[in-house]
Amino acid sequence: MRALRSPAPLTGLLLVAAVLTLALLGPALWGESAARIDDGAILQGHSPAHPLGTDDLGRDLLARILVATRLSLLLACLATVVGVAIGLPLGVLPAVLPPRGARAAAGTINALVAFPGLLLAMFTAVVSGLGARGAVLGMGIATAPVLARLTQTLAASVANADYVSAARVLGVSRLRIAVRHVLPNIAEPLLLNITLLFGGSLLGLAGLSFLGLGVQPPDYDWGRLLFDGLSRVYVDPEAALGPAVAIGLAAVGFNLLGEGLAKAASRRAVVPRGAATGEALREARSEGVLSVRGLSVAFPGGAVPVRDVHLDVAPGEIVGVVGESGSGKSLTALAIGGLVPYPGEVTGGINLCGQDLSALSPGELRRLRGTSLAMVFQDPMTTLNPALRVGGQLAEVSTTHQKMPRKEALARAVDRLRRVRIARPEERARQHPHTFSGGMRQRAIIAMGLMGTPKLIIADEPTTALDVTVQRDILLLLREAAKEAAVILISHDIAVVSQLCDRVVVMYAGRVVEELTVAELRRARHPYTRALIAATPDLTTDRDKPLATIPGQPPSPFDDPDGCAFAPRCAAATSACRTTRPLLEDGIACLHPQSSD
Amino acid sequence: MPASAIERLTVRYGTHVAVDDVSLAIPERSIVGLVGESGSGKSTLAKALVGLVPHTGTVTGADRVQMVFQDPYASLDPRMTVGASVAEGLKLPRAARAAEVARLLTLVNLDPALAGSYPRQLSGGQRQRVALARALGARPSLLVADEITSALDVSVQGAVLNLIRSLRRELGLSVLFISHNLAVVRYVADVIAVMREGRLVEVGPAEQITSRPHAPYTRALLDAVPQVGRTATARR
Numbered sequence: 001m002r003a004l005r006s007p008a009p010l011t012g013l014l015l016v017a018a019v020l021t022l023a024l025l026g027p028a029l030w031g032e033s034a035a036r037i038d039d040g041a042i043l044q045g046h047s048p049a050h051p052l053g054t055d056d057l058g059r060d061l062l063a064r065i066l067v068a069t070r071l072s073l074l075l076a077c078l079a080t081v082v083g084v085a086i087g088l089p090l091g092v093l094p095a096v097l098p099p100r101g102a103r104a105a106a107g108t109i110n111a112l113v114a115f116p117g118l119l120l121a122m123f124t125a126v127v128s129g130l131g132a133r134g135a136v137l138g139m140g141i142a143t144a145p146v147l148a149r150l151t152q153t154l155a156a157s158v159a160n161a162d163y164v165s166a167a168r169v170l171g172v173s174r175l176r177i178a179v180r181h182v183l184p185n186i187a188e189p190l191l192l193n194i195t196l197l198f199g200g201s202l203l204g205l206a207g208l209s210f211l212g213l214g215v216q217p218p219d220y221d222w223g224r225l226l227f228d229g230l231s232r233v234y235v236d237p238e239a240a241l242g243p244a245v246a247i248g249l250a251a252v253g254f255n256l257l258g259e260g261l262a263k264a265a266s267r268r269a270v271v272p273r274g275a276a277t278g279e280a281l282r283e284a285r286s287e288g289v290l291s292v293r294g295l296s297v298a299f300p301g302g303a304v305p306v307r308d309v310h311l312d313v314a315p316g317e318i319v320g321v322v323g324e325s326g327s328g329k330s331l332t333a334l335a336i337g338g339l340v341p342y343p344g345e346v347t348g349g350i351n352l353c354g355q356d357l358s359a360l361s362p363g364e365l366r367r368l369r370g371t372s373l374a375m376v377f378q379d380p381m382t383t384l385n386p387a388l389r390v391g392g393q394l395a396e397v398s399t400t401h402q403k404m405p406r407k408e409a410l411a412r413a414v415d416r417l418r419r420v421r422i423a424r425p426e427e428r429a430r431q432h433p434h435t436f437s438g439g440m441r442q443r444a445i446i447a448m449g450l451m452g453t454p455k456l457i458i459a460d461e462p463t464t465a466l467d468v469t470v471q472r473d474i475l476l477l478l479r480e481a482a483k484e485a486a487v488i489l490i491s492h493d494i495a496v497v498s499q500l501c502d503r504v505v506v507m508y509a510g511r512v513v514e515e516l517t518v519a520e521l522r523r524a525r526h527p528y529t530r531a532l533i534a535a536t537p538d539l540t541t542d543r544d545k546p547l548a549t550i551p552g553q554p555p556s557p558f559d560d561p562d563g564c565a566f567a568p569r570c571a572a573a574t575s576a577c578r579t580t581r582p583l584l585e586d587g588i589a590c591l592h593p594q595s596s597d
Numbered sequence: 598m599p600a601s602a603i604e605r606l607t608v609r610y611g612t613h614v615a616v617d618d619v620s621l622a623i624p625e626r627s628i629v630g631l632v633g634e635s636g637s638g639k640s641t642l643a644k645a646l647v648g649l650v651p652h653t654g655t656v657t658g659a660d661r662v663q664m665v666f667q668d669p670y671a672s673l674d675p676r677m678t679v680g681a682s683v684a685e686g687l688k689l690p691r692a693a694r695a696a697e698v699a700r701l702l703t704l705v706n707l708d709p710a711l712a713g714s715y716p717r718q719l720s721g722g723q724r725q726r727v728a729l730a731r732a733l734g735a736r737p738s739l740l741v742a743d744e745i746t747s748a749l750d751v752s753v754q755g756a757v758l759n760l761i762r763s764l765r766r767e768l769g770l771s772v773l774f775i776s777h778n779l780a781v782v783r784y785v786a787d788v789i790a791v792m793r794e795g796r797l798v799e800v801g802p803a804e805q806i807t808s809r810p811h812a813p814y815t816r817a818l819l820d821a822v823p824q825v826g827r828t829a830t831a832r833r
Contacts, residue, residue: 166728166732167674169663169664467634467777468634468822492751493751494825535754539779539780547758547784549752
């Protein structure tokens with residue numbers, strides 16, 4: 001709950017705590033003086049005995065305001081309960097009813113939301129009779145549509161989840177789906193918004209009482225006191241201001257707290273540019289396109305997903321980086337691109353196109369990466385901005401980094417789209433990303449990378465979301481791009497990597513364990529590389545034997561065993577493997593290299 | 598257990614025909630592989646089989662169909678323990694449930710002690726096995742597995758594929774195994790059906806489809822399968 005430490009939510013928390021204490025203790029402490037009728041002190045202004053004056057029966061107004069806290073809060077609480085009791089079930093209905101019923105429920109919510117809330121409250125209050133009961137019902141009914149709409153939206157996001165589908169296939173009843181699957185998974189945002197609604201109810205009830213529709217004498221809440229005090233506002237302003245301030249403070253308190261909680265719940269990791277390079281090894285070679293020395297990525301709390309990685313890429317070379325999820329392959333790519341998410345810390349030496357990244361200013365870094373590095377990510381659906389035309393997005397690269405006039409940049413965008421073999425590029429450039437298929441989007445992103453004159457293209461699982469036939473086209477496209485730029489292809493699939501690359505780097509638990517040419521893959525020496533290849537079924541795999549698997553799980557990025565990280569899963573491991581960490585020598589980090597005989 | 602048969606199944610989304618007049622038999626105790634590109638209608642066919650989308654045509658012999666989904670991170674309710682998820686489909690008195698959950702978890706090679714843990718504490722492969730256990734709890738006559746290994750690492754994929762094969766052997770399970778990866782389908786399936794644009798292009802024994810395909814489209818799919826040590830070539 002770090003969010004509560006910032007000033008606004010903290011103020012809210014203090015105000016709410018104060019109001020709740022008052023509600024609890026108020027009537028006991030000041031109940032007597034609030035009820036004491038004093039004929040000699042009717043309608044007085046402020047005095048030492050009565051700081052906010054007295055009312056028409058000579059009762060002390062300050063005491064009455066303090067005592068009224070309990071009733072005001074109680075009524076707001078009841079109104080919120082009524083609102084939740086109506087709004088929540090109504091909002092869940094569209095997610096669980098069959099299509100026709102769902103449409104009817106959604107339509108009802110739409111109609112109710114369109115109706116002005118306060119009008120609904122007043123109408124209900126008048127119909128159900130003046131007094132606290134009518135006001136509570138009215139306020140509750142007025143807040144229900146808002147809550148129903150919110151619940152409907154939140155529930156819709158969960159209703160299509162696979163686990164809800166699975167429950168439906170299992171024959172779980174609709175009611176049970178709503179209670180066990182939908183509601184628990186939207187509980188936090190709902191609770192937070194109910195806190196906000198509570199503040200709103202408090203205000204609304206005060207408003208109703210103020211209009212004479214709410215609490216009737218001899219009962220009194222803040223709104224009633226405000227109503228009584230307002231007739232004297234020109235003579236004794238404090239009589240009206242007192243309850244007004246109380247209402248204001250309490251409502252502000254609940255709203256600040258609710259917003260603080262909502263913010264805390266919706267906190268997402270920000271992704272600023274990670275620190276590029278640290279003080280560590282700076283011996284990265286300056287020849288070649290990329291030279292990485294001793295690269296590590298660490299996160300606070302002790303997770304080190306990338307450990308001491310060395311990587312060299314020569315001009316025109318296509319290097320594949322293979323590993324399971326959690327092997328650190330993607331973070332290595334992000335570190336080169338300066339995209340490690342906050343609060344990750346990158347150390348080690350990176351030399352890109354002959355320039356030591358640690359020696360560059362932030363502006364120079366941005367320019368170097370913007371023009372000589374292109375990155376292609378896994379999900380082509382989220383890499384392009386859905387609101388902008390494809391051509392404009394591509395042109396932006398050149399207008400920003402090469403200061404190219406917009407018209408010229410657009411022409412270049414069309415040319416690049418043609419180069420990645422998108423049919424009718426002029427027309428396509430004017431379209432939005434949603435009209436592109438997954439494969440076409442990935443082409444457009446490669447085209448975006450080609451807008452500058454990249455020396456290095458880093459493609460992180462570029463084909464994982466695509467079909468095999470489209471996958472092959474994208475790989476061929478990358479190979480063509482490699483005539484002018486070096487390519488790093490990151491993939492979990494060793495077969496995909498071997499289709500395109502010259503050289504393969506195998507990573508495990510954040511470290512490079514083997515480096516070999518594609519031709520050597522069938523003669524790989526590291527047990528992990530061999531296991532990866534054996535576990536990948538192809539069109540010649542023997543169907544009568546069980547598929548090879550790798551027992552166990554990779555170590556967590558928090559653990560850094562003394563020995564080889566793969567030893568617990570390795571059939572060839574000896575006791576030495578568990579105590580001595582093999583270093584990467586002659587392209588392999590293993591104490592017991594295997595031979596293929 | 599009778600064989601399941603899909604007869605002239607059609608699914609329409611408005612004017613778009615996602616599955617077009619598909620007939621497919623799934624023989625008893627066999628695994629039928631269904632391959633095709635995204636948009637070919639294979640997932641829609643799966644959803645129609647378990648009643649998640651409305652369809653025309655008939656499905657016989659598959660009164661108890663269960664499904665396992667692609668993404669093991671999305672198919673388990675994060676707020677429910679593994680045991681509660683698996684128990685959800687059981688039509689058993691409360692007292693007998695714990696024992697049945699333990700039996701099902703053992704069946705998919707998981708430690709029954711995992712019943713008390715939450716999905717976030719499990720790896721992707723373990724989650725997929727929990728999803729399998731949940732589906733098996735309903736004693737399905739047909740299991741639909743929709744891309745169940747495509748979100749998994751290679752090292753884990755093998756274990757799930759072996760599990761599917763051993764379940765067929767031990768329980769006599771019929772499976773419709775959907776995947777875009779022909780190499781994976783070839784390994785687990787007895788019969789392969791190739792789907793394109795909502796229609797079946799070719800159906801035949803797995804070995805024949807992968808070694809002597811008739812349809813040009815099947816050939817194109819086979820050519821595109823990545824193989825270790827074989828470089829990509831342009832489409833023929």
